[in-house]
Amino acid sequence: MAPGSWLVFLCVFLPLGGAVTPPFMNYIRPPPKQDEYDFYWHVGYWETMFEYDEERDAGRPVQLTGLNRFGRRETNRDDPNNCGNLTPLTAEESRTVVVADGFHRKLIAVNRTLPGPTIVVWKNAQVAVHVTNKLIQEGISIHWHGITQHNTPWMDGVGGVSQCPINPGESFTYRFNATEGGTHWWHAHLGTFRTDGLYGALIVLEEEPRLPAFSREFIVLLHDWQREESLDIALRVNWEASRFSYGYDNNSQCYYNKRQHDGTEIAPIPFVSGLINGKGRRYYNDGLESENQNVPLETFEVHSGVNYRFRVISAAMSYAFRVSIDRHELTMIATDGNRIKDEKAESFIINTGERFDFYISTKNKPVQNYWLRAETLEDTDIYGTAVRPHSAKAILHYQGAPVDSDPATTRRPCDASNDCTVVNCPFENYPPGSYKTCMNVHELRSALNEDAPRRESKWEEHFINFHFSGNELNGAQRSSVNGHRFIPPRSPPT
Known part of the structure; x- marks a missing residue:
């Protein structure tokens, strides 16, 4: 920012009106093309495994x-x-x-849904989201992840930076242009509300003539769900008390981070339940058995002989997921809203905030139920002993297959005669003998024919050090850029 310039906080609060957005659906229904789309949201407390009587x-x-x-x-x-x-x-x-993993827990929700309502608009249209904060004591803000906010930086939704938080009882209208097509998402950007349920999909449709026709486009939102509020978890991590994650009272078991195969620590908190579109089961006995077999799983209904697109978004708190569908090849077509040249893969890895689009063909497939799997990257414990990864699961249901029946399928084996391509590995490759080949993100290529940038005659090189440097008392948990920490403003500028 230039000397003498000011950051202006735009705090415009407007009355709420109109109908409430319908609940979450796992597929896209393209809306009519129009210049502006309006959405009406109430943000409030809600409870999983709870039934509400509107009249009473x-x-x-x-x-x-x-x-x-x-x-x-x-x-x-x-x-x-x-x-x-x-x-x-x-x-x-x-x-x-709201089922989640079948366990009662308070959450923060838009219009009492988990995930929150999906926004589907056409590219370059104006989007107006009218938000009312029904919480008792917390301010909120909503970030539109993937939208660059050209000429509307005050609508970016970073509380205390680009806007004043929306206080309890107040309303605010976000208004911006959907200038970037593709798969995006929205989420809370103040405190820990995002991982308490305040997130959803943001899909910006555009004409994509080079893609095959899809019978349906599905939305897949991944979440590593916890059974305690995210604020309690965040405080425990900040206090370097993660090893006591199994309980402070009379519990002698310590938690230690699991490792990827390359030795990288995975998460400072235990994995509890994996959700796909707000539904999932807690597994134990190395993931072989579920705590409650009656918890319903998300189901994607398909017909034989056609193509289906899946738009996958990770809203996870800590864990990355490796996503696959049993006995189906994935054709990767986009990442973070950007089209890429088609890449065939057995699976792909997705981290928090990332989005990947792929499609499958249902031609010549036996009519049955198949597992859609999202497995963590856990490989060994602190002693180097192999462990099974945790997982979130959903069902790919072919019309004509048994209803309300869990799949009996297994994932395709990776062997010497048919190795598995895994897209977006956070490491260079899998160990020899695993028969898994990594396609790292820098190997993906844009599907668009764009001119190569011209070589500049003058250039400068800058090093930016993103690090968790902190202080000498708590050195592992304080983020910094070039040794400087961000401190939120204490009040709007006057």
């Missing part, structure tokens, strides 16, 4: 009574101490339940 403005916890079947817990006037009676929910009532 009250709710009750629910329990799983079978696969995709829920019972609402009721009080008993004749027996005041008995809250165990269960009333079955109707199919319509069940659709309103």
Whole structure:
């Protein structure tokens, strides 16, 4: 910023009106082409495994009574101490339940959905998102990840930097142009609300004539879900108390970071449950058994003989995922909203904030259910002993296959006669003998024919050091750039 210049905070609060955005769907329905799209959001507290009565403005916890079947817990006037009676929910009532991993937990949600509502617009249209903060005591802001905000930097949604936070009871309208086509996402950008549920997909459609016709385009949002609030986890990490993640009270077991095969530590917190589009199971016994087999999984319904596009977004807190579909080859076509030349792959690795698009063909495939897998990169423990990765799973359901039945499929073996290509490895390659070949991100090529940049006669070289330098008392948890830490402003400029 030039000397004497000022950063202006634009704090415009507008009244909320209009209909509430419909809940999450796992596929895209292209809207009509128009100049402006409006969305109306309420951000508030919500609870997983909870059923809400709009007329009474009250709710009750629910329990799983079978696969995709829920019972609402009721009080008993004749027996005041008995809250165990269960009333079955109707199919319509069940659709309103935020399941997550089947465990009760408070979350922060837009319009009581997890993930939040999907925004689908056409490229270059204006997007207006009217946000009302229904929280009791926390301010919020929403970032539009992948949108460069040309001429609208105050709409970038970084609380305390590009805007004043939206305080409880207040409303704010984000208004920007969708100048970048592709798969993007939105998420909270203040505090720890993103990993408490405040995130969703942002899809900017554009004409892509060089791609095959798709019968349907699916959205896949990945999340490493925790059963405690993200603020508690963040504080534990900041206090360097992660080794006590299994409990502070009378628990002698320590947590240690697992490692990738190259020795890199993976995450400062244990993996609990993996969610795909807000649904998932907690697995134990090295991932072979699930805690509750009745927790419904996300299902992608397909027909034989056509192509399907998948837009994958990682909203994870800490863990990277290796994504694959059993017995299906992936054709990678985009990363972070940018088209790439088609690359065939068995799987790809996705880190927090990244997006990858691929498509599959359902021609000549047996009609059955297949696993869509998102596995962590865990390879060994602190002693070098091999461990099984954790996973999030969803179901690719072919029409005609059994309904409400878990797949019995296995992933394609990687062997000497047919090795596996893995896109976006965070390491150079897998160990010899694994028969996995990495295609690193720098090997991907743009699908667009763009002129090569001209060589400049004058140039300068700058080194930027991104590091977790911190201080001598807590050196591992303080980020810096060239030795300088960012300190949020204490008040707007006057």
